[in-house]
Amino acid sequence: MRFANFVVNPMILPGKTIGVLGGGQLGRMLAQAATRLGYRVHIYEPQAHSPAGAVAHREVNAAYDDLAALMAFARGCDVVTYEFENVPAAPLQAIAALTRLLPDWRVLETAQNRSREKRWLRDQGLPHAQFAEVAAGGDVAAAIRQVGVPCVVKTADFGYDGKGQLKVMGEAGLAAAREKFRGQPAVIEQFIDFACEVSAVVARSAAGEVSVFPVSENIHADHILEFSIVPARVPADVKARAEALARLIAGKIGLVGVMGVEFFVTRSGDVLVNELAPRTHNSGHYTMDACVTSQFEQQVRAICGLPLGDPALLSPVVMVNILGDAWAKGEPKWEALLADPAVRLHLYGKSEARPGRKMGHFTVRAADVETALAKARELKEKL
Ligand code: ATP
Numbered sequence: 527m528r529f530a531n532f533v534v535n536p537m538i539l540p541g542k543t544i545g546v547l548g549g550g551q552l553g554r555m556l557a558q559a560a561t562r563l564g565y566r567v568h569i570y571e572p573q574a575h576s577p578a579g580a581v582a583h584r585e586v587n588a589a590y591d592d593l594a595a596l597m598a599f600a601r602g603c604d605v606v607t608y609e610f611e612n613v614p615a616a617p618l619q620a621i622a623a624l625t626r627l628l629p630d631w632r633v634l635e636t637a638q639n640r641s642r643e644k645r646w647l648r649d650q651g652l653p654h655a656q657f658a659e660v661a662a663g664g665d666v667a668a669a670i671r672q673v674g675v676p677c678v679v680k681t682a683d684f685g686y687d688g689k690g691q692l693k694v695m696g697e698a699g700l701a702a703a704r705e706k707f708r709g710q711p712a713v714i715e716q717f718i719d720f721a722c723e724v725s726a727v728v729a730r731s732a733a734g735e736v737s738v739f740p741v742s743e744n745i746h747a748d749h750i751l752e753f754s755i756v757p758a759r760v761p762a763d764v765k766a767r768a769e770a771l772a773r774l775i776a777g778k779i780g781l782v783g784v785m786g787v788e789f790f791v792t793r794s795g796d797v798l799v800n801e802l803a804p805r806t807h808n809s810g811h812y813t814m815d816a817c818v819t820s821q822f823e824q825q826v827r828a829i830c831g832l833p834l835g836d837p838a839l840l841s842p843v844v845m846v847n848i849l850g851d852a853w854a855k856g857e858p859k860w861e862a863l864l865a866d867p868a869v870r871l872h873l874y875g876k877s878e879a880r881p882g883r884k885m886g887h888f889t890v891r892a893a894d895v896e897t898a899l900a901k902a903r904e905l906k907e908k909l
């Protein structure tokens with residue numbers, strides 16, 4: 527019986543099947559890490575020929591609310607996880623009744639909606655930007671006045687890569703905000719004039735073992751991550767606070783799996799939690815090329831009940847996202863990246879290059895981050 531087996535042998539060992547909801551690049555890199563360890567990987571994804579499906583043993587194409595298809599998928603897996611944050615929480619509960627689902631669906635439910643996420647941070651007494659909530663059809667302008675300007679208005683649901691956000695600088699922005707968020711639940715956040723942004727990927731096992739990867743410094747362009755720099759160029763106490771917050775959050779939310787935690791570092795040195803993502807994180811891609819264990823292997827270890835791997839950094843590193851924009855003048859010129867032994871290229875196998883779409887990334891290792899960053903910028907230009 528599955529339940530009895532779960533109690534007696536909580537370890538899901540190589541040879542077993544890991545199911546992943548979502549077929550994007552995070553699922554692809556998870557599948558690559560899992561298959562290297564000898565697991566079988568099944569991908570559940572609405573769209574055929576997904577990046578993850580291409581490297582998995584099986585790809586099931588059905589909608590996230592197709593309960594019968596989800597149940598059939600779950601029955602074929604020893605553990606199910608998700609790589610996509612907008613999977614509805616209700617069907618996840620049904621999966622959890624059939625097989626092991628990690629992280630728990632309640633973790634995703636909290637993190638996938640900005641109102642619930644912000645409220646959770648506030649209730650736990652964790653540092654965050656001041657905010658106000660607006661229900662669908664509510665008074666956006668009143669909530670903006672409550673928080674004050676400048677502020678950022680964000681949809682409560684389905685935001686990613688800065689989609690569904692609007693910065694409001696003054697009274698003039700009120701009308702635009704009212705128009706853009708008409709009929710949608712939203713969160714109004716105080717605008718943080720941050721010194722920089724950092725993030726940490728934390729892993730926690732069912733046994734309560736917690737491990738944090740080195741803190742990454744993140745530079746965004748148009749709200750999309752452009753560079754991750756590790757070690758982050760921030761004082762040691764800022765790193766220590768970000769790491770401690772990530773550990774604290776993993777424990778408080780009952781994480782079993784991995785989670786990306788994004789932070790704003792204010793000019794006065796405060797560390798505020800921006801967002802939680804209960805899965806691997808774009809800013810953790812550097813771990814594949816510069817740490818003993820990658821964030822994807824760590825995710826496999828955490829959800830399969832294995833001991834966690836060593837997160838130690840082996841070299842200073844800079845990660846660069848490759849967006850669809852790089853295809854503006856045809857196929858990017860990969861030669862310069864491929865010619866450099868300190869550079870590793872990762873492409874996600876997406877056929878259509880749209881502006882802003884994450885198509886791949888590369889990492890540059892060097893003796894120090896300034897050298898790596900200078901080279902990364904240069905190589906990005908050459909693409
Ligand atoms: P993703 O899921 O890709 O991280 P997202 O759409 O969920 O993106 P956020 O992380 O909330 O969005 O915002 C994206 C970026 O926009 C942040 O990393 C930051 O650079 C900027 N930003 C968001 N909120 C604020 C704020 N309150 N003050 C200042 N900058 C902000």
Ligand code: MG
Nearest residue numbers: 687788800801
């Ligand atoms: Mg974010």
